[in-house]
Amino acid sequence: MAFNDRFLKACRREPVDATPVWLMRQAGRYLREYRDIRAKYDFLTMCKRPDIAAEITLQPVDKLGVDAAILFADILLPLEGMGIDLEFAKGEGPVIHNPVRTKADVVKIQVIEAEEATPYVAEAIKIVRRELEGRVPLIGFSGAPFTLASYIVEGSGSRDYRYAKAMMYEAPEAWHALMEKLAEIVTRYLRMQIKAGAQAVQMFDSWVGALGPVDYEKHVMPYSKIVMDNLADEGVPRIHFANNASTLLELVAAAGGDVIGVDWRINLDIAWERIGYDKAIQGNLDPITLFGPVECIEDRVKDILSRAGGLPGHIFNLGHGIHKDTPVEHAQALVEAVHRLSQR
Amino acid sequence: MAFNDRFLKACRREPVDATPVWLMRQAGRYLREYRDIRAKYDFLTMCKRPDIAAEITLQPVDKLGVDAAILFADILLPLEGMGIDLEFAKGEGPVIHNPVRTKADVVKIQVIEAEEATPYVAEAIKIVRRELEGRVPLIGFSGAPFTLASYIVEGSGSRDYRYAKAMMYEAPEAWHALMEKLAEIVTRYLRMQIKAGAQAVQMFDSWVGALGPVDYEKHVMPYSKIVMDNLADEGVPRIHFANNASTLLELVAAAGGDVIGVDWRINLDIAWERIGYDKAIQGNLDPITLFGPVECIEDRVKDILSRAGGLPGHIFNLGHGIHKDTPVEHAQALVEAVHRLSQR
Numbered sequence: 001m002a003f004n005d006r007f008l009k010a011c012r013r014e015p016v017d018a019t020p021v022w023l024m025r026q027a028g029r030y031l032r033e034y035r036d037i038r039a040k041y042d043f044l045t046m047c048k049r050p051d052i053a054a055e056i057t058l059q060p061v062d063k064l065g066v067d068a069a070i071l072f073a074d075i076l077l078p079l080e081g082m083g084i085d086l087e088f089a090k091g092e093g094p095v096i097h098n099p100v101r102t103k104a105d106v107v108k109i110q111v112i113e114a115e116e117a118t119p120y121v122a123e124a125i126k127i128v129r130r131e132l133e134g135r136v137p138l139i140g141f142s143g144a145p146f147t148l149a150s151y152i153v154e155g156s157g158s159r160d161y162r163y164a165k166a167m168m169y170e171a172p173e174a175w176h177a178l179m180e181k182l183a184e185i186v187t188r189y190l191r192m193q194i195k196a197g198a199q200a201v202q203m204f205d206s207w208v209g210a211l212g213p214v215d216y217e218k219h220v221m222p223y224s225k226i227v228m229d230n231l232a233d234e235g236v237p238r239i240h241f242a243n244n245a246s247t248l249l250e251l252v253a254a255a256g257g258d259v260i261g262v263d264w265r266i267n268l269d270i271a272w273e274r275i276g277y278d279k280a281i282q283g284n285l286d287p288i289t290l291f292g293p294v295e296c297i298e299d300r301v302k303d304i305l306s307r308a309g310g311l312p313g314h315i316f317n318l319g320h321g322i323h324k325d326t327p328v329e330h331a332q333a334l335v336e337a338v339h340r341l342s343q344r
Numbered sequence: 345m346a347f348n349d350r351f352l353k354a355c356r357r358e359p360v361d362a363t364p365v366w367l368m369r370q371a372g373r374y375l376r377e378y379r380d381i382r383a384k385y386d387f388l389t390m391c392k393r394p395d396i397a398a399e400i401t402l403q404p405v406d407k408l409g410v411d412a413a414i415l416f417a418d419i420l421l422p423l424e425g426m427g428i429d430l431e432f433a434k435g436e437g438p439v440i441h442n443p444v445r446t447k448a449d450v451v452k453i454q455v456i457e458a459e460e461a462t463p464y465v466a467e468a469i470k471i472v473r474r475e476l477e478g479r480v481p482l483i484g485f486s487g488a489p490f491t492l493a494s495y496i497v498e499g500s501g502s503r504d505y506r507y508a509k510a511m512m513y514e515a516p517e518a519w520h521a522l523m524e525k526l527a528e529i530v531t532r533y534l535r536m537q538i539k540a541g542a543q544a545v546q547m548f549d550s551w552v553g554a555l556g557p558v559d560y561e562k563h564v565m566p567y568s569k570i571v572m573d574n575l576a577d578e579g580v581p582r583i584h585f586a587n588n589a590s591t592l593l594e595l596v597a598a599a600g601g602d603v604i605g606v607d608w609r610i611n612l613d614i615a616w617e618r619i620g621y622d623k624a625i626q627g628n629l630d631p632i633t634l635f636g637p638v639e640c641i642e643d644r645v646k647d648i649l650s651r652a653g654g655l656p657g658h659i660f661n662l663g664h665g666i667h668k669d670t671p672v673e674h675a676q677a678l679v680e681a682v683h684r685l686s687q688r
Binding site for chain 1: 504505506509510512513514553555556557558559588590591592608609610611614630631632633635636637640644647663667669
């Protein structure tokens with residue numbers, strides 16, 4: 001089977017035969033095959049057993065016909081080994097029993113080698129690469145420093161990020177020390193993934209949309225930049241996705257990345273203009289569109305492709321993770337439509 | 345006592361002696377006086393008893409020194425009389441037991457006169473006007489058609505608005521019929537408030553930030569425009585606030601309003617440029633800033649005032665409702681700082 005390199009070519013802004021497409025959270029609950037595994041194991045076991053994580057990673061590749069695989073893993077795995085007491089409470093999402101809020105808390109955080117903290121992630125990558133036999137490239141990923149910090153400081157998911165923001169305002173030294181450690185942890189975690197075989201990496205800043213531009217520039221951007229800079233010479237494309245961050249796009253692009261991911265709240269043409277055409281762009285269909293009829297999905301695909309204007313460097317994706325109740329056949333129809341409607 | 349008309353002047357983009365300021369949700373849980381009342385009555389009683397609603401409305405006026413009062417009311421009150429089975433479930437927020445999702449559901453919705461559906465709102469406004477004795481103007485408000493529709497269709501608060509969006513895609517006729525009815529209901533509700541004495545009105549589109557520009561323009565904007573157009577000749581300023589909608593600002597401004605409210609995710613200078621200087625602007629401090637030290641609050645006030653550039657037509661506000669745990673003395677410090685630092 002020939003290697004499908006559309007995705008990697010588009011990351012490098014090289015011409016492609018059709019626009020590559022993959023879906024954030026494509027290895028997930030909307031797939032029956034995923035739910036079958038989920039019924040047998042708890043969530044952390046699924047992340048930590050390389051054979052299971054690899055199997056889940058591979059599920060959508062043939063089923064959807066996407067142009068890239070993305071590693072199945074939880075966004076909080078890089079916290080392992082830091083001394084963070086993390087629990088996945090049933091139905092509640094992650095809970096951290098010792099939230100970090102003071103300088104003393106930050107000092108206690110361990111920065112250890114990723115190979116020691118999360119060896120199972122590297123192992124899963126090796127299995128996936130072997131099983132893929134070069135069909136499509138594999139993307140590794142990590143949460144961005146701010147997104148990890150927000151969990152560590154809040155102690156759970158949050159609607160307002162009041163503890164994280166209060167730490168920026170009241171204890172800026174402690175905040176900066178925390179972000180510095182996290183930038184190093186994310187760097188090591190992604191380097192390990194690249195070494196293990198990841199052919200591209202995506203850094204997700206899932207919650208950064210809670211910040212205004214002044215806070216982003218002062219308290220977050222320097223650390224996202226450290227990670228992107230650290231990975232510049234690794235020889236794989238770096239995707240930088242900041243969710244709900246349309247007003248931060250120029251700053252996100254300046255922080256770095258070869259590809260900038262955008263959510264669905266902004267039209268792709270406007271987003272690319274603001275990011276700059278020296279970078280590739282990834283996005284940006286509203287995931288909820290997949291609940292609509294197929295004709296409606298096709299209309300939106302056409303709209304996004306036309307806004308991309310046939311320029312090299314567009315990777316089609318959703319603007320956020322695929323919803324767990326999405327009909328699989330609509331996800332399949334999306335992938336098929338992107339390929340058909342973008343054929344050069 | 346002289347009438348403080350800074351707020352109304354700024355709405356009309358006339359010069360003022362200092363920038364007017366009020367806070368979204370200023371009549372709320374962060375005030376001990378509010379919590380004392382809340383301990384005695386359930387939430388709907390507080391909304392429906394004009395004497396109580398009036399008392400709560402007045403609480404922040406002297407306590408904070410704000411330049412406007414805003415009516416205490418729930419955003420879902422205009423649904424009264426429509427045949428919507430609404431309940432404020434304890435700790436869960438609003439629940440609608442008969443969500444509207446089909447054409448047949450929409451047909452059943454009643455559009456009755458606001459005086460008949462919510463006479464207690466008009467009554468509360470009359471009491472507030474009497475008690476204010478002209479000290480500061482009173483703002484009336486309503487949810488925007490989309491925000492009301494999102495509750496009616498989802499049946500509760502939502503993270504993804506999948507039923508509302510699916511209705512747009514699968515049953516566009518039903519969606520448009522629903523929005524048409526809601527535009528009429530919101531118009532009547534705000535007209536009643538103006539007739540009762542509201543000296544300005546704000547339409548909150550709290551959840552519209554879930555939509556991309558294509559959906560907003562096609563499925564929402566025409567109905568927000570109907571409301572704004574309907575109120576154009578009422579002789580009071582119309583504030584139009586769309587939350588988390590930085591990428592929709594041009595469309596929101598085009599839908600109408602004399603003042604456009606903006607959240608904190610965008611710098612105010614950029615926002616005003618995109619809205620156009622023919623409209624006044626309201627915003628846009630991150631409400632969580634009030635958890636930081638007073639010096640930090642002052643720094644942010646300075647930043648926003650300097651971005652407003654001393655042009656007539658800026659009303660200072662938070663970018664979203666004040667958080668329930670906000671220290672009152674920080675809210676007071678904010679109001680004082682805005683007045684002091686903006687003195688002409």
